[in-house]
Amino acid sequence: MINENDLTAPFSAIRRRIKEQAPLIHCITHPITMNDCANLVLTTGAKPHMASHPQEVAEVTAGAAALAVNLGNITDDRMLAMRRAAETARAVGIPVLIDLVGVAGSTLRRDFACRFIADYRPAVIKGNSSEMKAVCGLPSHAVGVDAGAADAVTTGNYTEAERLFGQYAAAQHTVVLVSGAIDMITDGHVSCGVTNGTPLLAQLTGTGCMLGALAGTYLAAGSPWQAAVLSAVTMGLAGEYAAIHATGMGSFHMALFDAFTNLTDEQICTEARFV
Numbered sequence: 001m002i003n004e005n006d007l008t009a010p011f012s013a014i015r016r017r018i019k020e021q022a023p024l025i026h027c028i029t030h031p032i033t034m035n036d037c038a039n040l041v042l043t044t045g046a047k048p049h050m051a052s053h054p055q056e057v058a059e060v061t062a063g064a065a066a067l068a069v070n071l072g073n074i075t076d077d078r079m080l081a082m083r084r085a086a087e088t089a090r091a092v093g094i095p096v097l098i099d100l101v102g103v104a105g106s107t108l109r110r111d112f113a114c115r116f117i118a119d120y121r122p123a124v125i126k127g128n129s130s131e132m133k134a135v136c137g138l139p140s141h142a143v144g145v146d147a148g149a150a151d152a153v154t155t156g157n158y159t160e161a162e163r164l165f166g167q168y169a170a171a172q173h174t175v176v177l178v179s180g181a182i183d184m185i186t187d188g189h190v191s192c193g194v195t196n197g198t199p200l201l202a203q204l205t206g207t208g209c210m211l212g213a214l215a216g217t218y219l220a221a222g223s224p225w226q227a228a229v230l231s232a233v234t235m236g237l238a239g240e241y242a243a244i245h246a247t248g249m250g251s252f253h254m255a256l257f258d259a260f261t262n263l264t265d266e267q268i269c270t271e272a273r274f275v
């Protein structure tokens with residue numbers, strides 16, 4: 001049984017370190033959510049750099065504290081940029097997160113992701129349940145970049161999902177963050193499910209990409225496990241607060257950013273909910 005205090009104990013320290021150190025977070029991502037990801041990183045106190053030109057990314061990563069790459073809306077240039085940046089991340093010893101956007105419906109992205117994971121050993125691999133099943137080599141039921149209902153992690157299949165994704169995480173020596181109504185985080189030895197959130201988060205494009213950028217930011221100040229759990233709790237709770245004030249998706253979007261700005265350590269530690 002997971003002790004919730006053990007999970008939440010490091011949260012405040014990570015948040016404080018990010019505010020004090022204002023680390024540079026290099027995000028190589030796509031135009032659909034780039035602006036939201038940059039603004040979310042800013043709410044933490046960290047500094048985003050969204051550089052993606054293949055000829056400059058190595059230089060940018062060399063000055064960063066963490067690298068987050070996202071396969072959404074992929075291009076040849078960004079694939080090359082991600083590999084060059086990851087080479088540098090490995091050389092200078094900074095952690096890498098990969099967000100598997102769209103791998104379930106694209107052989108190009110799936111092959112790229114599997115090669116990237118094998119070559120650069122990301123500290124965190126993030127995806128929705130369909131994307132994660134796809135890189136595990138299992139049939140998945142994605143609808144475009146969204147997870148299919150048949151792949152969702154639920155209280156009914158939680159133990160099986162824990163086994164499946166845990167096995168993959170252990171084999172890759174990484175932390176897996178599976179997003180959804182229950183966000184599952186596992187390294188194959190320890191796992192937890194974060195139940196904070198609102199279905200509205202799935203109605204706003206790119207909240208999964210934002211979750212990846214947030215986990216990438218916390219990687220600069222905490223372990224991969226802590227970074228993944230804290231990001232899931234933060235996104236879920238911010239969604240819950242935003243849902244209270246929103247009257248539609250426009251105001252939800254704004255209220256979500258207000259919630260990121262105003263969430264306190266106490267709210268995050270006392271209102272985090274785990275399966």
Ligand SMILES: Nc1ncnc2c1ncn2[C@@H]1O[C@H](COP(=O)(O)OP(=O)(O)OP(=O)(O)O)[C@@H](O)[C@H]1O
Binds near residue numbers: 199201
């Ligand atoms: N039904 C739900 N109830 C509560 N929270 C949810 C629900 N669906 C998604 N979320 C939350 O929304 C965020 C994004 O998760 P999701 O699985 O939708 O990502 P994604 O598919 O990668 O999204 P995108 O491709 O739009 O970036 C996570 O923080 C997750 O907890």
Ligand SMILES: Cc1ncsc1CCO
Binds near residue numbers: 033206
């Ligand atoms: C809609 C969409 N298409 C490619 S990426 C993206 C944003 C959510 O991942």
